[in-house]
Amino acid sequence: GQQVQQSPASLVLQEGENAELQCNFSSTATRLQWFYQRPGGSLVSLLSNPSGTKHTGRLTSTTVTKERRGSLHISSSQITDSGTYLCAMGYNQGKLIFGQGTKLSIKP
Amino acid sequence: EAAVTQSPRNKVTVTGGNVTLSCRQTNSHNYMYWYRQDTGHGLRLIHYSYGAGNLQIGDVPDGYKATRTTQEDFFLLLELASPSQTSLYFCASSGGTGGDYEQYFGPGTRLTVL
Incomplete structure (x- = not known):
């Protein structure tokens, strides 16, 4: 069946470093949507795009549909960026x- | 931003009990979805609907019924709850006629079946 693989499973960075989260999918997708899941469980939609590159604030989502991959780039990471990111x-x-998500930890 | 609300936020019931989870969206979206999230499985689609009176089966429908009474309201029913249905449940909605637009999620309902 269709699957989505995220990597890495966890990532630890120092505050100010950039984060790169990867997403690979097993079949043709119409779009990729990225979410941030708060520690309490609620989901925040970050970016959604069918292909190409989309920006909002410090976030950049790149989707290459024909290659079945996407990525989320977080620039100048902050401690408050810590949490789980879902593709x-x-x-x-x-x-x-x-x-399954990438757990991001930003250290001071 | 789209508004999706869920109730109750937390629910505890016993095995064999009846549970109804409610979802309301106020953005005139056509599509509504129910997901469950479990450790090791991520979020999985239970049922979805593209309008009042419509119901479509998702990937993990066993043990669940759903009903879309209006464009705004979508309910998930567990008629004989089992411990395996202990989970975090999310409702979502999206616009457009084909459904393939950004999905907006509610805050989630934590269900515990003892």
Whole structure:
């Protein structure tokens, strides 16, 4: 079946460093959507794009649909960026398949 | 930003009990979805709907019913709850006619089945 693989599973950085999160998917996706999951569990949608590059603030999402991969770049990381980042691929009727997540820890 | 609310936020029930989880979105979105999130499995789609009265089966539908009463309201029903249904449940909505637009998620409901 369709799968989404995220890497790395966990990432520890110093404050101010850049973070690069990867997402690979097993079949053709209509788009990729990135989420941040707060420690309490709630999900925040960060970026959603079918292909190409999209920016918001310090976040950049790049999706290469034909190569079945995407990435989320966080520049100048801050302690408050710590948490779990989820990648999800969209397919038929907008359904999402989620990856297992990358746990990001930013140290002072 | 799209507004999706869920109730209750926390629920504890016993094996065999009936549970209804509610979801409301106020952005006139056509599509609504129910997911569950479990350690080791990530989020998985249970049911979804593209309008009032419509229901589509997701990837893990066993043990769940759902009903979309209006464009705003989508309910998930567990008629004979089992411990395996202990999970964090999310509702989401998206716009457009094909559903393939950004999904907005509710805050989640933590369900514990004893």
